[in-house]
Amino acid sequence: MPSTPIELRFDDVTTGYAGVPVVEHLSFSVREGERLGLIGRNGAGKTTTLATATGLADLMKGRVHFGGKDISGASTFARARAGLGYVPQxxxxxxxxxxxxxxxxxxxxxxxxxxxxxxxxxxPRLKERRRNGGTQLSGGEQQMLSVARALVGQPRxxxxxxxxxxxxxxVREELMDAIVRMSDKLGVGxxxxxxxxxxxLDFSTNVIVLERGVAAYAGSAAALRQDEQLLNRTIGIQKC
Ligand SMILES: Nc1ncnc2c1ncn2[C@@H]1O[C@H](COP(=O)(O)OP(=O)(O)OP(=O)(O)O)[C@@H](O)[C@H]1O
Structure with a gap:
């Protein structure tokens, strides 16, 4: 029998820091092999959302599930061991x-x-440079290393x-190509x-647009691409 795909799920999550909410009433799910984009202006709460998944923010309301278990109170290490990988900014x-x-x-x-x-x-670039020190790498190679190191932990x-x-x-193109290949080949969500x-929009099937900590849009990337008005209002920049 095929096993159930591993899923990360937020159920009505309100989260922030030291009791001050930054993101409110956020619900979404992403499964192995799926690709979700998270966009919004500076300070909208994108990093805080990821920090909540990894256990680094203050979850005030709602629950976070991973692989069918409630991980709301689990340590960052336990989440990583369970298959939740993180490439920080x-x-x-x-x-x-x-x-x-x-x-x-x-x-x-x-x-x-x-x-x-x-x-x-x-x-392959990292293989060529495997004996080089971290400081001898270009910015792009350092970012590749950061993604590659997360992958070595075999996240789902x-x-x-x-x-x-x-x-x-x-370099952006090269790195995105590698991330797409990784997601396709290894089935990593x-x-x-x-x-x-x-x-x-190119990378993701579904996208969440955060506007001041609230999901102003949650749906397909294809539909969002057509909605210039929403994009201009919530992202504040023209697509480039
Ligand atoms: N460790 C922290 N302690 C307290 N407040 C924080 C902390 N980190 C972020 N914040 C606040 O939370 C809000 C959302 O920040 P967050 O980094 O999640 O936004 P973002 O959408 O990722 O922005 P950016 O695009 O600039 O990275 C901001 O007002 C920020 O000042």
Missing amino acids: SRDIFPSLTVEENLLSGLQGRSAGAALPAVYELF ILLLDEPLEGLAPM CILVEQHVDVV
């Missing part, structure tokens, strides 16, 4: 370690097994917080937070 790689040592640090206690070859296949759902920030257009609206 800051490229928090270890500069004093080599590329390969950085990757091994993402194993979450699992054996390396096929994880490294699979990741090197997705990111991966949260990506502005992975393209500060990267040149060609993704939540992508990004300022580049067109990248999110």
